[in-house]
Amino acid sequence: MKNLVILGGGYGGIKVALGVLDKDLPSDVTLTIVDRNPYQSLKTEFYTIAAGTVADREVRNDFPKDDRINYVYGEIVKIDTDHQLILFQDRSEPLAYDYLVVALGCEDNYHGIPGADVYTESVQTFSRARKTGLEVGNLKANGKVTIVGAGLSGVEVASEIRESREDLNIRILDRGGSVLRAFNPRIQGYVADWFNKNDVEVLHHANVEYVEKDGVCNNGVCYVNDVTIWTAGVRPNKVVRELPFQKDNQEKIIVNDYFQVPEQTNVYIIGDCASSIFSPSAQLAGIQGEQVAIILNAILRNQEPKQPKEIRLRGTLGSLGKNDGFGNMMNQALTGIVPRLVKSGVLWLNKRH
Helix, strand or coil: CEEEEEECCCHHHHHHHHHHHHCCCCCCEEEEEEECCCCEECHHHHHHHHHCCCCHHHHEECCCCCCCEEEEECCEEEEECCCCEEEECCCCCCEECCEEEECCCEEECCCCCCCHHHHCECCCCHHHHHHHHHHHHCCCCCCEEEEECCCHHHHHHHHHHHHHCCCCEEEEECCCCCCCCCCCHHHHHHHHHHHHHCCEEEECCCCEEEEECCEEEECCEEEECCEEEECCCEEECHHHHCCCCCECCCCCECCCCCCEECCEEEEEECHHHECCCCCCCHHHHHHHHHHHHHHHHHHCCCCCCCCCCCCCCCEEEEECCCCCEEEEECCEEEECHHHHHHHHHHHHHHHCC
């Protein structure tokens, strides 16, 4: 028997599994999905948990029920590539693999800023987003929330918290001269105007020097606040960063055209852990997962895989609460209710695989 192991049951990992099963898994192959949670987390919606605007059941799916899938739930501590084993924190028995798909996603990048890893909340994992929601929800009237980072995550967190709690004082620390630097200037202006109308303070050209229990020090000024939420960058999962493979300057593993590690072609890397010309996104991970499934369907049958098609992303969507949003779609900048409705539609599709 050959063991195909998928690490991570997120957007990319599930696409690999469903794509392989769709072509009928060969009888001599076992399929195992490994995840820390017994459900699929819809990470693009974690900001709603942090703001307390939806129940966490709304942003997770049950894993596919299929007798051909083995599930292992646990925290991975190491991928032993020499012996082709997965080692766990809370499971004594390692898991062997013949083919490995690594789709473990990312975690916060604190850029070496003192106190950031200790005194800030996060939206990078399900459990941490839930804890963030608890901290925000428990704030007394007129509590102070500081969000470090004004990219997509920071903007969605800030706007959702504002919709959830009109009484809170919300501040965003933006390293650049405008929110959403990766987006069209029209979108930047629209979001900036939304923040102004909804009393969300934005401080540009921020330079966070350190974080304390009750505040953030930025450009020599220390702001006292009750909750600090970190959305100022991500890096690949620690387990992936420790792999003995060549990486780019963002610590992502360099792969070939088939998403294989050149040093060990039975190992595939997708999503936030793989070096790419594209920024990390659920959409990218999903497309890569679909392509890896096609490649594996050939390899598991001892056939030569075809080179994957060029990846074409459909755009990026963001929310400003439940009734407003923005997005780059087919090279068009959209704002208002339409991109928000499209984003809701994408979530509906994801929840139904």
